[in-house]
Amino acid sequence: MHPHNRAHGAAHILAVAAAENRVWTVPSIPGHVQHSSDLFAPCPQESTLPRALTAFVWSRSAVRRRARRGFRNQVATGSPWLHLLQIDPDLLEVARPVDPLTGKPKARTEEEIDPTGTLLFVEHGLDGGLLAPRVVEAARAAFDSPITVALSHRDAATAPIRAAYEALGVETVDRGPAADASGSAEPRELLRLYHLMKNFAHVAANTAREELFYATSLERPIAVVGPSPDGRPPAATADELVAMTDDELGRGDMLEPQELNDLFEWSARRG
Known part of the structure; x- marks a missing residue:
């Protein structure tokens, strides 16, 4: 395969x-x-x-x-x-x-949590953690709520990047590996992302990326906030991404x- x-x-x-x-x-x-x-x-x-x-x-x-x-x-x-x-x-x-009537796992019993805060995806590029203050400031301007930064598995393993957000009082979360672990029952990345996004009221990113399509499909307000890692304007605005979501995800x-x-x-x- x-x-x-x-x-x-x-x-x-x-x-x-x-x-x-x-x-x-x-x-x-x-x-x-x-x-x-x-x-x-x-x-x-x-x-x-x-x-x-x-x-x-x-x-x-x-x-x-x-x-x-x-x-x-x-x-x-x-x-x-x-x-x-x-x-x-x-x-x-x-x-x-398993429910003997349906043959499927019994439903979760824990209560649903009301989503709060903003989940922020950041592409750092060569700027690394130096980009953090400006991106966080832009995200706070877009959504006045506590911010959690979803770091790629590689960025989460980079101490200076994590430290840059800690210095700003911003929580970070490791998205985990993108590759499926063979023979493992650990949740796959898209499932982890689904459960993560469900906890947040807003989703933002400093580049136009598929996570903003995913957030829109969950009816979460989105924002594209600067600066991007290369300093260029975003490839699309939040409104444009929302309008494209169904077509791009293939509904x-x-x-x-x-x-x-x-x-x-x-x-x-x-x-």
């Missing part, structure tokens, strides 16, 4: 959506699953992909962009994120007691479970 298919939990989500039940061993996918938005820049590894390899992309918009770049063999499936929102997320986690391109099984050639393997 292509290495990209083991990123962010995308293949795991698609397998659960297709099976409509818990799946731990993800069947091989005969192609490449789009793992992040290509709206503003193509995947950095795209040039290494064989032209004949089928690409399973989020939306017809992504199909058109790839076609302009010379790729012809692609199918829109709807984004793994939207498939995650349609399934019971508990099916992606360690098994809990109109979502495949049904049987269609996913047939597309990925899983039907015969499951009998």
